[in-house]
Amino acid sequence: MRELFPLLLQGTLVTIEIAACATLLAIVMAFVATAAKLAPWTPLRWLGNAYVEIFRGTSLLVQLFWFFFVLPLPPFRIEMTPFTVAIVGLGLHYGAYGSEILRGALRSVPGGQFEAALALNMSPLSRMRRIILPQAMINALPPATNLMIELLKGTSLVSLITLSDLTFRARQLDEATFKTTEIFVLTLVIYFVLAQILVALMRHFERRVSHGIIQRAVR
């Protein structure tokens, strides 16, 4: 069992790296898409909607394969390293879901907040930045946590475009040593542990950020 660890650990680090970078891109795309969908300019709104529908409506693996196989060829001729493909594919895919979460979170902020900010003559930008977004972000944390776990699970697919993540290493080891059971059980456990760590981190973050807002029995 001991000789399995180093290679699996290497794979785990790659998985974490990919997940972290893809999460950042997904967050950016979520904001960009939501802003586009709310823009006063119709072509921009259409673009935002198209992005979300396409990337939510197709399979993650299809998207990864498309970036990996189709883009390098004519007529696109865009060469990307497998790592870049992974980040872009995962980031765009989960960014589309993220934008739906963000939209829901913005809608969950009570209308009275908009009105109070308007009554205080705050500019729309100030209002969004200081009042609405902070509250929306807090509401978005639970579904965002779930989405991040989905992203973590999604990273396993990059093994199919030759990236040496945890899943890839597991298959590699299996073909080399045939200790099939141990390898795959260990792999499952590692993913599970990663997911639990993620949830714990997000819960801690959630508690810190909403410490004043938590409804205590008030009188």
Add this chain to the structure above:
Amino acid sequence: MTVKTDLDIPTPPHADLSVEKPMKRDDPASVLVPQASTQDEPMVRFAGVTKRYGALTVLDALDLEIGRNEKVAIIGPSGSGKSTLLRVLMTLDPLTDGMIEVDGEPLTHMRKNGVLVPASLKHLRRVRSKIGMVFQSFNLFPHMTALANTIEAPMQVLGLSRKEATERARDLLSLVGLEDKCNHYPSQLSGGQQQRVAIARALAMRPKVMLFDEVTSALDPELCGEVLNVIRRLGSEHNLTMLMVTHQMGFAREFADRVCFFSQGKIIEQGPPQQFFSAPRHERTQQFLRAVKEAV
């Protein structure tokens, strides 16, 4: 308690600069004429204001003038358009027709080459800065302490430094009796306390007109008093034009300079509280007041 008149609003140069309350409330001559110290222009003027939601007319060609430093109470049955009146003044909802003027300037429109056109956002924000509003559901920012709530807009909109804004905020919070709750979050405050913070927050922007939209309706009866006391003190110690939608008849009777009865988008009757409550002229008013008395 020494009261600092934080709310000294710069009055136009040709006005009388006296600070104390100019007229007694039960002087009948003073009432129907807007209680302006020297200014003849009303503070707020609704001209033919109409608000429709589809087929439903909520405000019906309303004409109303509020004088400087006048305290007007607006009462009436639900759905009569009372809150909508405040909301269109605060520009929360757009008008269907008509015009509103504040402090001599058009609010919802602006003069461009001598013609009245719908106001630009910039113009709207400039004139709107003279109005402040307190809501029925308080609408405090839950992610900020009482102090942070009160300094937010002065810093963001008026550009005050944190030090200046905090000083102003502390003064206002102690005005409403909550100086020891500065660092509490809204979730840690009672309804009455939250509403008082909301009042301090609105006052921090130094408005000339304060709107109170059923500010005690969401409060337990025992908490109403503290809020009404703050409003009473505001009225007697500062130069503020106040427009209140309320169900508190006793308070309206004792505090307001004028009471307006609203029904179906129109003002049915208005007058000084003494005359209004003891000898209402219209049938509808009498009906309403009778029903209210029975409920008490």
Add this chain to the structure above:
Amino acid sequence: MNSFFDLHYAEQILPALLRASMYTIFITLIGFAIALVLGLVLAVLRRSPIKPLARTVGFIVEFIRSTPLLIQVYVLFYVLPVYGITMSALTAGTVGIALHYACYTSEVYRAGLNGVARGQWEAACALSLSPWRTYSGVILPQAIRPVIPALGNYLVAMFKDTPVLSAITVVELMQQAKNIGSETFRYLEPITLAGIFFLLISVSFAHLVRRLEYSLRLP
């Protein structure tokens, strides 16, 4: 060879792709049927008064939900044969995806069951209804109706996850597209067509689910 999208070529490969898509649909339908039933069983077990049972089932569901489908499918296809359980790729894939999504549907059912008012359980008890009758006659009809849209969404999600099975050599749509591409080195048309297929089906199905949600809301 440098044209943008060769419609003629696309036309040529369409029959092969459609044949493969039959597998995709087959896997989705059978897999989801299993997931629907199994999910309900899991949800009921989690409410069992036998605490160790409830907790174990709870843990298993949580574990499967937090780990990638790909690894789970690998386990079924590569690990089980070590212990004498061999399955065809198609079977392993269908069972794997069904198990994975059963854990999602069990969460949906749980929410539905929790949404049924306490009083219903108490009334059934007062009427001395057997557990079977309680569930089938009283509880389930009320628990399932509100969650049908959520279940529908998971059907779409499962459909979009079928390409993962290509990793264990199931020749579903995505794998077929890749095969065609690798034979002719023109990946653009096959993968794009596969993508369009997924997009069309998932968008129209999502639309159906929304309409279903709307019509269910009326009473």
